[in-house]
Amino acid sequence: MSARKNIAVARKLRAGMTDAERMLWSHLRNRRLQGFKFRRQFPVAGFIADFACIEAKLIVEVDGGQHLDHVTFDLRRTEKLSELGYQVMRLWNDDVLLRIDDVLGSILNVLWAKGLR
Numbered sequence: 001m002s003a004r005k006n007i008a009v010a011r012k013l014r015a016g017m018t019d020a021e022r023m024l025w026s027h028l029r030n031r032r033l034q035g036f037k038f039r040r041q042f043p044v045a046g047f048i049a050d051f052a053c054i055e056a057k058l059i060v061e062v063d064g065g066q067h068l069d070h071v072t073f074d075l076r077r078t079e080k081l082s083e084l085g086y087q088v089m090r091l092w093n094d095d096v097l098l099r100i101d102d103v104l105g106s107i108l109n110v111l112w113a114k115g116l117r
Helices: 003-015 019-031 065-069 071-083 093-098 100-113
Strands: 039-044 047-053 058-063 087-092
Touching (some): 019 039, 019 047, 019 058, 047 071, 058 071, 058 093, 058 100, 087 093, 087 100, 093 100
Antiparallel strands (some): 047 058
């Protein structure tokens, strides 16, 4: 996918975020999670990451039931991003919506494990 098309797709995805993505974004935006900078619907390596902390090379994906039909694509995508040094963290919509404190703690644990504070 071209960079220009990626940007257009990212803009469209930002406008149509799911409830779970909106909830997580409300906790990640403006460095609200212990000062870590996250971007939403961020184009990287020909893909659009739901959320990315560039400093930590961490991508956070919020998945719904539709991803059960795209397991092979998601695995290839994760492999490609891993080859580029990114760690991909996958979360389910229900976990974000029902257990946001646990989700945020899990994200922080990954960031801290990378030696970031």
